[in-house]
Amino acid sequence: MPISDWFKAREQRRYTTPTAVPTADVPDGVWVRCEGCKRTLYMGDLERSEMVCPSCGKHHDITAPERLAMLLDEGSFVEADAGMRSTDPLDFTSGKAYVDQIAAAEERTGLNEGFISGTAAIGGHAVVVGAMDFRFIGASMGSVVGEKITRAFERALQLRTPLVLVTASGGARMQEGMLSLMQMAKTSAAAARLAEARVPYIAILTNPTMGGVTASFATLADVLIAEPGALIGFAGPRVVEQTIRKTLPKGFQSAEALLANGMIDMVVDRRELAATVGSLLAYLGSGDE
Amino acid sequence: MPISDWFKAREQRRYTTPTAVPTADVPDGVWVRCEGCKRTLYMGDLERSEMVCPSCGKHHDITAPERLAMLLDEGSFVEADAGMRSTDPLDFTSGKAYVDQIAAAEERTGLNEGFISGTAAIGGHAVVVGAMDFRFIGASMGSVVGEKITRAFERALQLRTPLVLVTASGGARMQEGMLSLMQMAKTSAAAARLAEARVPYIAILTNPTMGGVTASFATLADVLIAEPGALIGFAGPRVVEQTIRKTLPKGFQSAEALLANGMIDMVVDRRELAATVGSLLAYLGSGDE
Amino acid sequence: MEFERPLEELEQKLASLKRVDVSEQPELAAEIGELEAEIGRLHQTLYTALTPWERVQISRHPERPKTDDYIEALFTDVIELHGDRLFRDDEAMFAGLATLDGRRVAVLGHRKGKNTNENIRRNFGSPHPEGFRKAERLMHLADRFGLPIVSFLDTAGAYPGIEAEDRGQALAIAECLAALSQVRVPVVVVGIGEGGSGGALAIGFGDRLIMLENAYYSVISPEMCATILHKDARRASETSACLQLTAQDLLRLGLADEVVCEPLGGAHRDPAATFASVRGAIGRTLGELSPIAPDALVEARYSRLRAIGAYAGE
Amino acid sequence: MEFERPLEELEQKLASLKRVDVSEQPELAAEIGELEAEIGRLHQTLYTALTPWERVQISRHPERPKTDDYIEALFTDVIELHGDRLFRDDEAMFAGLATLDGRRVAVLGHRKGKNTNENIRRNFGSPHPEGFRKAERLMHLADRFGLPIVSFLDTAGAYPGIEAEDRGQALAIAECLAALSQVRVPVVVVGIGEGGSGGALAIGFGDRLIMLENAYYSVISPEMCATILHKDARRASETSACLQLTAQDLLRLGLADEVVCEPLGGAHRDPAATFASVRGAIGRTLGELSPIAPDALVEARYSRLRAIGAYAGE
Ligand SMILES: [Zn+2]
Numbered sequence A, B: 001m002p003i004s005d006w007f008k009a010r011e012q013r014r015y016t017t018p019t020a021v022p023t024a025d026v027p028d029g030v031w032v033r034c035e036g037c038k039r040t041l042y043m044g045d046l047e048r049s050e051m052v053c054p055s056c057g058k059h060h061d062i063t064a065p066e067r068l069a070m071l072l073d074e075g076s077f078v079e080a081d082a083g084m085r086s087t088d089p090l091d092f093t094s095g096k097a098y099v100d101q102i103a104a105a106e107e108r109t110g111l112n113e114g115f116i117s118g119t120a121a122i123g124g125h126a127v128v129v130g131a132m133d134f135r136f137i138g139a140s141m142g143s144v145v146g147e148k149i150t151r152a153f154e155r156a157l158q159l160r161t162p163l164v165l166v167t168a169s170g171g172a173r174m175q176e177g178m179l180s181l182m183q184m185a186k187t188s189a190a191a192a193r194l195a196e197a198r199v200p201y202i203a204i205l206t207n208p209t210m211g212g213v214t215a216s217f218a219t220l221a222d223v224l225i226a227e228p229g230a231l232i233g234f235a236g237p238r239v240v241e242q243t244i245r246k247t248l249p250k251g252f253q254s255a256e257a258l259l260a261n262g263m264i265d266m267v268v269d270r271r272e273l274a275a276t277v278g279s280l281l282a283y284l285g286s287g288d289e
Numbered sequence C, D: 001m002e003f004e005r006p007l008e009e010l011e012q013k014l015a016s017l018k019r020v021d022v023s024e025q026p027e028l029a030a031e032i033g034e035l036e037a038e039i040g041r042l043h044q045t046l047y048t049a050l051t052p053w054e055r056v057q058i059s060r061h062p063e064r065p066k067t068d069d070y071i072e073a074l075f076t077d078v079i080e081l082h083g084d085r086l087f088r089d090d091e092a093m094f095a096g097l098a099t100l101d102g103r104r105v106a107v108l109g110h111r112k113g114k115n116t117n118e119n120i121r122r123n124f125g126s127p128h129p130e131g132f133r134k135a136e137r138l139m140h141l142a143d144r145f146g147l148p149i150v151s152f153l154d155t156a157g158a159y160p161g162i163e164a165e166d167r168g169q170a171l172a173i174a175e176c177l178a179a180l181s182q183v184r185v186p187v188v189v190v191g192i193g194e195g196g197s198g199g200a201l202a203i204g205f206g207d208r209l210i211m212l213e214n215a216y217y218s219v220i221s222p223e224m225c226a227t228i229l230h231k232d233a234r235r236a237s238e239t240s241a242c243l244q245l246t247a248q249d250l251l252r253l254g255l256a257d258e259v260v261c262e263p264l265g266g267a268h269r270d271p272a273a274t275f276a277s278v279r280g281a282i283g284r285t286l287g288e289l290s291p292i293a294p295d296a297l298v299e300a301r302y303s304r305l306r307a308i309g310a311y312a313g314e
C-alpha cells in the first residue's frame, strides 16, 4: 500500500491522534504536515527517518508491514498463519454489519487481519515476531488476532526462540462478544507458559495500545518497551473523563507517564528500536547459549 | 515471673506505649490501671481476658511465656534451643556495656534470650512455634535470636510442619553490629526455603514489631495477622517524625493502618487468636494431608 | 425494572383491593381472585421470555443477592484475607478461605454493597489494581496449599479512573489472567450478576463456568457498545442482543458449562432457593474436578481456552 | 572533611607561595620544597591511620565516585530497566543490564545524585518501597535468564518517610532478601560508599562482598546509634568504632571477602585508579563464581549466611 493511502486509512482509527495530512498546495502525498510541530515535511525525509519527524521527534503511526520492515533484518521474515481470516460468529449487525467491516478492512489494508506474525531475525538473533496493524478495525483482538498471537507464543515456546511483539490496538473486538474477551485469557495463558519455560519475550507498545490487549499478553513481557508519546492504558481516555467528570492531566496514559509510574522498562525512539531490541536479545538469550 | 514484676520490667521498653501501672491506693499488683480507658481493673479480670481490657479492648503487652500459654494447646509445648545465650562478639562498650545489658535482661526476665521456640500444637494441629519477648533488650535480633529463628524455620521444613511465629521487636540488635544486620538475610533465606517447600508459615505481629524484624522474616509469612493497636513498621515513629519534620497522622503504623494499606491479612483480637490460627492451619495444612 | 411496570400496576391494584374488608363487600372476593390469576399469567409471560436487555436489568437489580450473601449462605468457617501487600486493601474485591459442605476452598468475588455507604467504600464493585493484586495473591496462596478456587463474578467492570490507570489497571488484570491460567487447583467460576469485561475476566475463567439464569458476561457493557456504535446509550437493548451476553448465549457458545435456574422473576424473589441451587452446582462441580491431577487440570484448562475462537483458514 | 583541615591549611599556604614568581624570590623554592614534603608526610599520616569515623566521612564525600560513575566507567552496552510495574519508578535505585569485559550481567545500585537537583529526584540515594520492588523485579529477571548480579551499595538507608511506611517499606525489603537468597546466578556485592542498614542489605548480600577501603556497612548509622545510646549524635565517632563497620572490620568478621585499596585520601582523589581496581576485583570474582552450578551456588550462599553469628550454648 502506498503511504498516501495509508494516511487516508487513518481516519478509521478510534484512539490515535491525527498526525499528518497532505497540504493543499502541493501534490498529494509528497509533502505532509507533521501533527507534532505543524511543519510541512517532504514525505521522503519522513520515511527515511522511519516516520519520526526529523524536526520535533513526533512518532507517526505506521502499518504492521512497515513496522516489520524497520525492525527486522532485511529479508529474514517468513510469515506464518497468513491465511487466517475472521468470520462473523455472532452474526453481529448492530451498527455497520461486522462482515462488511471485515471486507472493508481487507480491501483498505490488503491484509487478512490486524496482526501479522512469523519468524525472522533482529540484529542477527533469531526471533518469533508479530506486529499489530491498527488500520484493521483498530487491530482489535477477535478470534483471529487472539489465535495468531497464541500461536506466536506457542511457536516461540516450541522453537525456544525469543518472542518480540509490537502492539497497537483498541482492545478486544466487541463484534465477536465473549469470544473476543476470552482471547485475553487465551493469549495470557500462552504467555504464562512461555514465561514458565524462561523463553524471553519483549513487547513493544506503540500508539495506541488499550483495553483488552494492554490487560493481557501485551504487558506480560519480560521487557516492556514503549515508543515516545504512545497512548497506553486500560480504559480509553474518554471513558475515564466521563467517569470522573474531570479534565485529564496532561500526558495521562502516555508512554512517558507509564515510565514514571513504573509500568514499563523504557521509552525508546523508533530509530533506535532495532538496535535496542538486538541488544536486549543478547542479554536475555545468553542463558540458553 | 509474677505479673507485677513484669510491669516493672516494662520500663525497659523502647517502642511500646505504657499500659498499666499499680494504683496508689490498693495493694501492688492487685489493681491496675488500663492505659486505654484509664479505668482501674482487677488484675485477675485482666489476666482472665488474656490481658485485653474487658472494658475498652486495649491489648496490653505480654511476655513470650504468657503468649505461648495463651496460644498453644495446654501441655503441648516442648522447648528447643533453650540453652543458647548471647556473647559480646564486638566487645561493645558504648553506653551501657552489652555484657551487662545481657546479664540484666537475663536477671530481669529469667530468660536466656528474647525468643523462645519449640514444637507444640494449636487447636490440635502440630506446629513449630516461636515467640519474641520484648523485655529482653527489646527482643532485638542479634546472633542468638537470628539463629533460633533460623532453626525454627529449618525445623518446620525438616518436619514439614507449619510454623507459627509471634513477633515483637525493636529491630536488629545494634550491639552486635553487622552480625545482627546479617540475621535479617539469614532468617529471610530460611523463610524463603520454607516457602519454596510450601510449608505454611503464619506470623502474628504484636506490639511493637519494627525495623529489621518487620523488614525480614516477620513479613514473609503466608498469612500475616496483627493484634489490634499494635505498632508495626520499618522506621520508628520518632525517626520518621524527625525526617519529615511533621506530626505523624493518627494511627500511623498501627495494625489497623497496615490493614487498610493492604500490608496484612487481618487484625485479630487476642482472645480469638488461637481459634483463628487453628482454623487457618486447617486450611493451609490441607494440601499435605 | 422498566419491563415489570405492567406487573407492578396490577400488584398495586391488588394491594389496594386487599385493604378493603371483604366481609363488607363480598363481590370483591371474585375480583381479587381474577386479579391474582392475571398477575400469575403476566408473571409467567414476562419472565419466561425475557430479552437479553431485561436479563441485564435483572442482573443489576439492587436487591439481587451479592457475593457477600452467597458467602454467608453457602460457606462456613469463612476467613477473609485482606490486602495486596503493596498499596491498599481494595474492598471491591473479596478474598478469603471458606468451607463448602466440608470442602475447604479459596473464595474470590467482586463485592457490591447493600447500601450507599457500603457501595462507596466498595466503589460499587469496581476494583482498582490493588483489588486484582489481592486476588492474584490469593490465587498463588490457593495454588501453594492445594485449595480449589471458587470465584463469584459481579462487577460492571474494572474501575476506569485516573489513579486506577496510574497504578497499572491493565497490568494488574493481565497478571491475574496469567496466574489463573497456571494455578494447579480446580477453578470454579460462578456468574451471579454482572460480568463486565476485563474486570470480570480477571477472576472469571477457569475449569468450569456456572452462570445464573439472569447473570450476564460481556466483552463490553451494552450501553458502551451502543454509545460507540450509535452514539446513543439508549440502544443498549439492541446491542445486548447482538453481544450474546446472556447465560443461555454463553452455554450455546460453549463458554459456560451450566446455567442455574433462578426463581421466577429473578434471584432476589427467593434468595434461599437460589442459594440452594448454587450450592448444589458448586458442590457437584468441585466433586467432578477434585479427582483430577493438578497437571491434567492445568492442561485441560489450557485446552479449554485454546479451543475458543471462530475463524476461517488454517 | 574535618580531619583533613590541617592538610588543607598547608595546601592553601603552598598554593599562595606558588603564585609568587620564584625567579624573583629564589629563597622561596626551598620553602616550597619543604612544604611539599611536609604535606606528603601529613597525607601519609592522616590517611594510613584513619579512624572508623574518618572513613565514614570519606564514604560520604560529595565528590566520591557514585554508582553511576562505576556503571559508566566499568561497563559497556548498558540498558537501564525502569519501574516496579506497580506504582512508580524510583530513581534512587538503578536497575539494568550491562557488560563487563564481555561478561553480561544485571546491575543494581543505590543512586545518589551529583548535584542538588539530581539528589532531590533521587531522594539522596534513599529508596522508597518501589525502589526495592524494582530491584526485586530485576533479581527475578536475572535469575530467569542466567545473568549474574552485580550490586553497588551506596545509601544512608531506606527512606524513613510516611509514604514509604504506608507503601510497605519493610515488606519490600523483606521480599528482596528472600529473592536475593534464592536467585540461581552469582551475586557480587560491592560496597562503594555508604552501607546503611536494611536499605543497603536489600541488595547487599550474596556470594561475595567486595568493600572499598573507605566504604562502610552498618546495622545502624553511627549518629543514630549515638543518639539512642547517649542522646547525642556528636558521639558518632565513638559509636563508629564500636559498631565495627569499616571494610577492614567486615573482612576480619568474615563478612567481606576482599577490600579494594583506594588512592591515598580516598577514591575521589583518583577515580580512574579506583575504577580500575574495582573492575579487576569484580571481574576476578565473577570468574571464580561463573563455573559453579546454580544449585551449588544457592546452597553455598545459604551456608555462608547460615554461618553468621556468635553465640554460646548449642
Ligand atoms: Zn514534527
Ligand SMILES: [Zn+2]
Residues within 6 Å of the ligand: B034, B035, B036, B037, B038, B039, B053, B054, B055, B056, B057, B058
Ligand atoms: Zn481499658
